[in-house]
Amino acid sequence: xxxxxxxxxxxxxxxxxxxxxxxxxxxxxxxxxxxxxxxxxxxxxxxxxxxxxxxxxxxxxxxxxxxxxxxxxxxxxxxxxxxxxxxxxxxxxxxxxxxxxxxxxxxxxxxxxxxxxxxxxxxxxxxxxxxxxxxxxxxxxxxxxxxxxxxxxxxxxxxxxxxxxxxxxxxxxxxxxxxxxxxxxxxxxxxxxxxxxxxxxxxxx
Amino acid sequence: xxxxxxxxxxxxxxxxxxxxxxxxxxxxxxxxxxxxxxxxxxxxxxxxxxxxxxxxxxxxxxxxxxxxxxxxxxxxxxxxxxxxxxxxxxxxxxxxxxxxxxxxxxxxxxxxxxxxxxxxxxxxxxxxxxxxxxxxxxxxxxxxxxxxxxxxxxxxxxxxxxxxxxxxxxxxxxxxxxxxxxxxxxxxxxxxxxxxxxxxxxxxxxxxxxxxxxxxxxxxxxxxxxxxxxxxxxxxxxxxxxxxxxxxxxxxxxxxxxxxxxxxxxxxxxxxxxxxxxxxxxxxxxxxxxxxxxxxxxxxxxxxxxxxxxxxxxxxxxxxxxxxxxxxxxxxxxxxxxxx
Numbered sequence: 001x002x003x004x005x006x007x008x009x010x011x012x013x014x015x016x017x018x019x020x021x022x023x024x025x026x027x028x029x030x031x032x033x034x035x036x037x038x039x040x041x042x043x044x045x046x047x048x049x050x051x052x053x054x055x056x057x058x059x060x061x062x063x064x065x066x067x068x069x070x071x072x073x074x075x076x077x078x079x080x081x082x083x084x085x086x087x088x089x090x091x092x093x094x095x096x097x098x099x100x101x102x103x104x105x106x107x108x109x110x111x112x113x114x115x116x117x118x119x120x121x122x123x124x125x126x127x128x129x130x131x132x133x134x135x136x137x138x139x140x141x142x143x144x145x146x147x148x149x150x151x152x153x154x155x156x157x158x159x160x161x162x163x164x165x166x167x168x169x170x171x172x173x174x175x176x177x178x179x180x181x182x183x184x185x186x187x188x189x190x191x192x193x194x195x196x197x198x199x200x201x202x203x204x205x
Numbered sequence: 206x207x208x209x210x211x212x213x214x215x216x217x218x219x220x221x222x223x224x225x226x227x228x229x230x231x232x233x234x235x236x237x238x239x240x241x242x243x244x245x246x247x248x249x250x251x252x253x254x255x256x257x258x259x260x261x262x263x264x265x266x267x268x269x270x271x272x273x274x275x276x277x278x279x280x281x282x283x284x285x286x287x288x289x290x291x292x293x294x295x296x297x298x299x300x301x302x303x304x305x306x307x308x309x310x311x312x313x314x315x316x317x318x319x320x321x322x323x324x325x326x327x328x329x330x331x332x333x334x335x336x337x338x339x340x341x342x343x344x345x346x347x348x349x350x351x352x353x354x355x356x357x358x359x360x361x362x363x364x365x366x367x368x369x370x371x372x373x374x375x376x377x378x379x380x381x382x383x384x385x386x387x388x389x390x391x392x393x394x395x396x397x398x399x400x401x402x403x404x405x406x407x408x409x410x411x412x413x414x415x416x417x418x419x420x421x422x423x424x425x426x427x428x429x430x431x432x433x434x435x436x437x438x439x440x441x442x443x444x445x446x447x448x449x450x451x452x453x454x455x456x457x458x459x460x461x462x463x464x465x466x467x468x469x470x471x472x473x474x475x476x477x478x479x480x481x482x483x484x485x486x487x488x489x490x491x492x493x494x495x496x497x498x499x500x501x502x503x504x505x506x507x508x509x510x511x512x513x514x515x516x517x518x519x520x521x522x523x524x525x526x527x528x529x530x531x532x533x534x535x536x537x538x539x540x541x542x543x544x545x
Contacts, residue, residue, distance in 0.1 A: 072371055100408040102259055102401065104373055106266035125268065127259060127374070127403055131412060131475045140368035 006056060006070060011049050013071075017141035018046030022078050024132045025146060029080060032100060036093065038085040040153050044146075047077050075125050076147035083156045087196040090122050090150050097148070102127045104145065117185035119159050121151035154188040154195075206322060208235060208247055210283040210312040214292035216327075218299045228292045230285050233309075243326075247311045250324045250363040254376035256479045258362070258400040272399045273372060276364055280321050280372070283312045291325065298396040305330040307352040319366070326361040327393070328352040360393040374403060402480055409480025412471060413440060413450050414490030420466035432463040434495045434505050437487075444484040450476040496529075504529055 001009065026044035033039060047055075056070035067073045084090055098106075105125035111118040125145050133139055151159070166173060166181055173181070211233035219225025233239060260270035272294065279287040288310045295308055311324040332349040364375035377400070379393050394400050402409075417440070421433050439457050450471065454464050468476050488494070494511040496504045506514040520526040 072369065098405075100405055100411065102403055102405060103266075104259065104262050105268045106262065108266075129408060130257070130404065130478060131471050133474075134472070142369075144369050144374065145371070 001071075003053060003057065007049055007053050009071060010052050013077075013141040014046055014049055014052075017137050018077055020137050021128065021132060021142050021146075022046045022080075024134075024137075025078060025080055025128065028129060028132060029082070029097075033082070033093065033096065036089070036096075038089050039093070040083040040085060040156075042080070042082050044078065044080040047074075047079065052077065072143075075143070075145055077143050078128075078146035080146060080148045081156070082148070082150045084150065084152055085195070086199045087152055087192045088199070090152070093150055094122055094124075097124070097126070097150075101129060117182050117189055119162070119185070120155050120189065121149050121159075124148040124150075152192050154192045158185055158188040206313045206315050206320065208240075208244060208311055209314045211235065211240070211243055212283070212285065212288040212310045214288065214295075214308045214310075216292055216296045216299060216306050216308050218301045218304060219296035220298055220300045225296055228289055228296050230289055230292060232285065243309060243311060246309070246326050246361070247313060247322075247324050250322075250326075250361060250376075254324075254361055254363040254378045255477055256377045256379065256394070257374060257403040258377050258394055258398065259374045259403045260398075260400050270399055272397075276323060277372060279310065280312065280323060280366070283310075295327070295397050298392050300392070303329075303392065305350070321367075322363065322365045324361065324363050327359070362393075362398055375400070402478075404478040404480040406481045406483045407486045409448075409478060410483040410486040411490060412475065413448075413453070413482075414487050416450060416467050416470035416476075417491055419470045420463070424462075424466055426462065428460065429463045429466060431503075432459040433466070434503070435459075436463070436467070437491050438495050438497065440482070441484050441487055443482040446482050447479055448482045449479050498529075 022044040026042060029042050029044075033042065052070070052074065055074055056067055058066040060066050082093060084093065094106075103124050103126050105123075107123045108120075109123055110120045124147070126148055128142070128144055128146055133142070161184070162181060212230050213233050214228050214230035216228055217226040233243065260273045263269040272291070275287070275290045275294070279291065281287075291310060292308050295306075299306070307328045307330075309324075309326045309328065311326070313322045313324075314320065329352070330349070331351050331353050332347070333351050335346050335348050337344045360377075360379050362375055362377040364372055366372055375398075377394050377398065394402075404412075417433055417437055421430060424430060424433075436453075436457050436459060440453055443453065450468065451473075454467055454476075459467075494506055496511075498504070504511075504515055515529045515531050518528045518530070520528050
């Protein structure tokens with residue numbers, strides 16, 4: 001499928017299925033996680049056609065397309081984020097979600113070496129609960145899986161600013177700029193850990 | 206969709222054996238009586254396989270599953286080599302009690318698209334008597350190793366790469382699966398297919414509870430309300446059993462109106478999904494707690510308020526006799542007006 005047809009196809013599923021399903025998933029998770037007071041937000045989105053086409057066009061190191069069948073292979077066409085106050089809430093929420101929604105992937109995302117600081121979070125690829133496939137969402141246009149990210153407020157803020165600053169196609173960041181980005185990541189990591197310690201100390205009793 | 210390839214493997218029990226018997230297979234010709242029978246199995250698999258399953262992720266949380274890889278390899282290059290990987294795995298999970306079987310692996314393709322479908326079907330070995338009349342005389346003989354699509358023990362699975370094409374989920378049938386979890390019945394889905402129900406224990410139970418709760422909220426009919434309370438009590442006794450909303454309603458057999466109230470909350474597909482019932486999860490959502498006494502009396506109160514509504518007094522501890530008491534004004538005008 002060429003890019004023009006792929007974009008046309010994706011725009012069709014975006015409006016007919018993905019946006020509707022994202023809304024349903026957001027509502028489903030909000031109800032499921034009612035009673036968890038330290039959640040800042042639960043949001044779901046359908047990947048925009050522009051970002052989908054960008055991702056579909058990516059190539060591997062050998063120059064071959066990364067996705068032979070982007071409509072079936074790109075798994076974050078629907079993405080959900082849960083942002084929590086404290087680090088230890090992530091595990092709690094993860095366990096609750098796994099009790100109700102089947103995963104095909106569960107990954108703790110963190111920097112590769114102990115000397116590095118960068119994004120941390122819990123990422124899942126999960127099956128869309130069957131009851132959300134109501135007749136107004138054409139089954140053939142909606143993926144059966146979605147991506148879920150669970151992260152703290154600090155990690156979320158850092159990731160958003162980092163994405164805005166560090167992924168500029170026109171120029172590579174300088175050494176000094178990279179160090180500054182890494183420093184903010186370290187600050188976010190430190191703040192998360194201190195808040196989590198305080199949370200446990202103050203809520204112990 | 207046309208069948209393009211069929212293989213059959215003789216699979217002996219090999220679980221926990223140091224030197225399990227080898228698995229041998231043949232390619233089945235795409236014509237003749239055996240083909241006709243397998244074609245029916247292939248076509249009926251869409252309705253016969255009705256338990257939604259998904260492959261398990263790897264232990265380290267990655268999107269890797271050995272059986273899915275075997276299935277992808279077979280779909281890509283059907284042959285004895287790729288089929289044997291599946292048959293060998295079945296041997297390694299088959300106990301002596303499950304016994305000898307023939308495994309059929311059937312691949313179908315659409316002529317004009319990339320659509321593919323794979324059906325795995327296990328025919329267990331049986332023994333029987335063959336009867337024939339030759340020269341006007343009845344001849345009977347004992348035979349073993351008859352492989353039958355046994356209604357009681359039939360196991361099958363079906364995977365498609367459409368309407369969505371990632372091969373992560375499929376449908377299974379396991380006639381031994383009704384009732385409690387047990388090793389004999391579970392090896393097909395959980396061990397051999399390295400899969401699990403798509404509907405988790407808590408998710409399925411929550412749906413059932415919400416269907417009952419929704420039904421209760423949608424009716425003012427006293428008969429349906431009573432039946433729904435009784436249905437909740439009946440459901441709570443299914444702890445640890447494999448159930449579906451459809452099956453529970455069939456087993457309880459309430460009035461048509463009450464059945465409709467329960468089953469209309471979700472689509473038929475959702476109602477048919479199998480899950481393991483979790484009594485604790487159920488009571489978190491159901492609207493009422495109900496106690497039935499051996500004198501025929503039934504006490505009902507909103508969930509979590511039962512002990513507020515009724516006082517309990519032990520009359521005879523040894524005999525388990527309890528006196529319940531309550532007081533209040535009658536507020537349900539519908540009941541009073543019907544009586545008057």
